[in-house]
Amino acid sequence: QVQLVQSGAEVKKPGSSVKVSCKASGGTFSSYTISWVRQAPGQGLEWMGRIIPILGIANYAQKFQGRVTITADKSTSTAYMELSSLRSEDTAVYYCARDQDAFDIWGQGTMVTVSS
Amino acid sequence: DIQMTQSPSSLSASVGDRVTITCRASQSISSYLNWYQQKPGKAPKLLIYAASSLQSGVPSRFSGSGSGTDFTLTISSLQPEDFATYYCQQSYSTITFGQGTRLEIK
Numbered sequence: 001q002v003q004l005v006q007s008g009a010e011v012k013k014p015g016s017s018v019k020v021s022c023k024a025s026g027g028t029f030s031s032y033t034i035s036w037v038r039q040a041p042g043q044g045l046e047w048m049g050r051i052i053p054i055l056g057i058a059n060y061a062q063k064f065q066g067r068v069t070i071t072a073d074k075s076t077s078t079a080y081m082e083l084s085s086l087r088s089e090d091t092a093v094y095y096c097a098r099d100q101d102a103f104d105i106w107g108q109g110t111m112v113t114v115s116s
Numbered sequence: 117d118i119q120m121t122q123s124p125s126s127l128s129a130s131v132g133d134r135v136t137i138t139c140r141a142s143q144s145i146s147s148y149l150n151w152y153q154q155k156p157g158k159a160p161k162l163l164i165y166a167a168s169s170l171q172s173g174v175p176s177r178f179s180g181s182g183s184g185t186d187f188t189l190t191i192s193s194l195q196p197e198d199f200a201t202y203y204c205q206q207s208y209s210t211i212t213f214g215q216g217t218r219l220e221i222k
Contacts, residue, residue, distance in 0.1 A: 035211070045152075045160065045203055047211040061210060062117075095159055101207045102150040104171065106159035 002027035004034075004096050004107035011113045017084040020110045022096030029077035030054040035099040036070060036081045038092040039109075050099050051079060086114045118142050120204055122214035128222040133194045137217045139187045139204035148208035151180055151189045154216075155200045163202075164189065196221075 007021040022034060035050040049060035053072035060068055069082045079096055094110045097103035119142040129135050139149065147167040152160035162171045164180035167187055177192040191198055199221050204214040 044216045045154075045205070045213040047213070097159075101148065102162055102165035102171075103152070103160070103205075104162045104165070106161075109159055 002098060002105050004098065004105055006096060006107040006110045009111040009113070011115065012086050014087055014114055014116055016086050017082060018086060018112050019080055019082040020094050020112070022079045022081070022107050024077040024079070030074050033099040034072065034079040035097050035103060037095045037097060037103070039095070040089070040092040048081065053079065088114050090114050117210050117212050118145060118206055118208065120206055120212050120214040122204055122217050124217060125215065126218040126220065128220045129194055130222045131194050131196055135191045135194055135219065137189045137202055139189070139214050141185045141206055144184045145206045145208035147183050148206055149182065149187045150205045150207065152203045152205065153200045154203065160203065
């Protein structure tokens with residue numbers, strides 16, 4: 001049974017960067033796509049981008065182009081999402097999810113707070 | 117990007133009621149439509165994929181229908197654990213979600 005376990009909560013200053021990890025256990029990590037979705041407090045879900053670990057290819061929502069980098073380390077079955085130039089509006093819970101044209105398995109979420 | 121519009125935004129219902137939530141896409145998305153349930157403080161849970169396929173382990177009181185631009189999620193007989201927020205999501209092109217429908221107890 002595939003499980004996705006994310007890194008812990010972060011508090012960051014405006015203008016800095018944050019890197020969230022998502023470690024997969026069970027299944028074959030390289031064979032599926034991992035997407036990142038975020039949710040600001042009291043708001044809806046927003047897709048940020050995805051990576052296909054076996055190919056190392058990532059693509060991003062236009063809103064986040066140039067500010068987000070999604071990578072994967074096949075040796076540790078871990079995907080990463082790095083968001084730079086943080087601002088208060090980036091305060092949100094960040095989720096990773098297995099993406100098989102539907103998000104069938106989710107990480108537990110990582111709260112990122114951006115505050116001076 | 118394709119815009120997904122859910123209606124209603126919120127809904128009050130009672131245990132045992134039949135409930136329908138609608139999702140409309142700004143252009144045709146064939147059957148590339150998924151539904152999720154989210155409870156406070158939890159990650160979303162996949163209910164329905166490809167517009168009408170029930171995800172493994174999801175109770176059969178949940179069903180989905182539609183294709184093209186108009187889709188529905190139906191809960192045939194509400195149970196106490198069904199009170200949550202529901203989201204539609206299209207995977208036809210750059211992924212977008214509906215704004216959510218909050219289902220509350222009447």
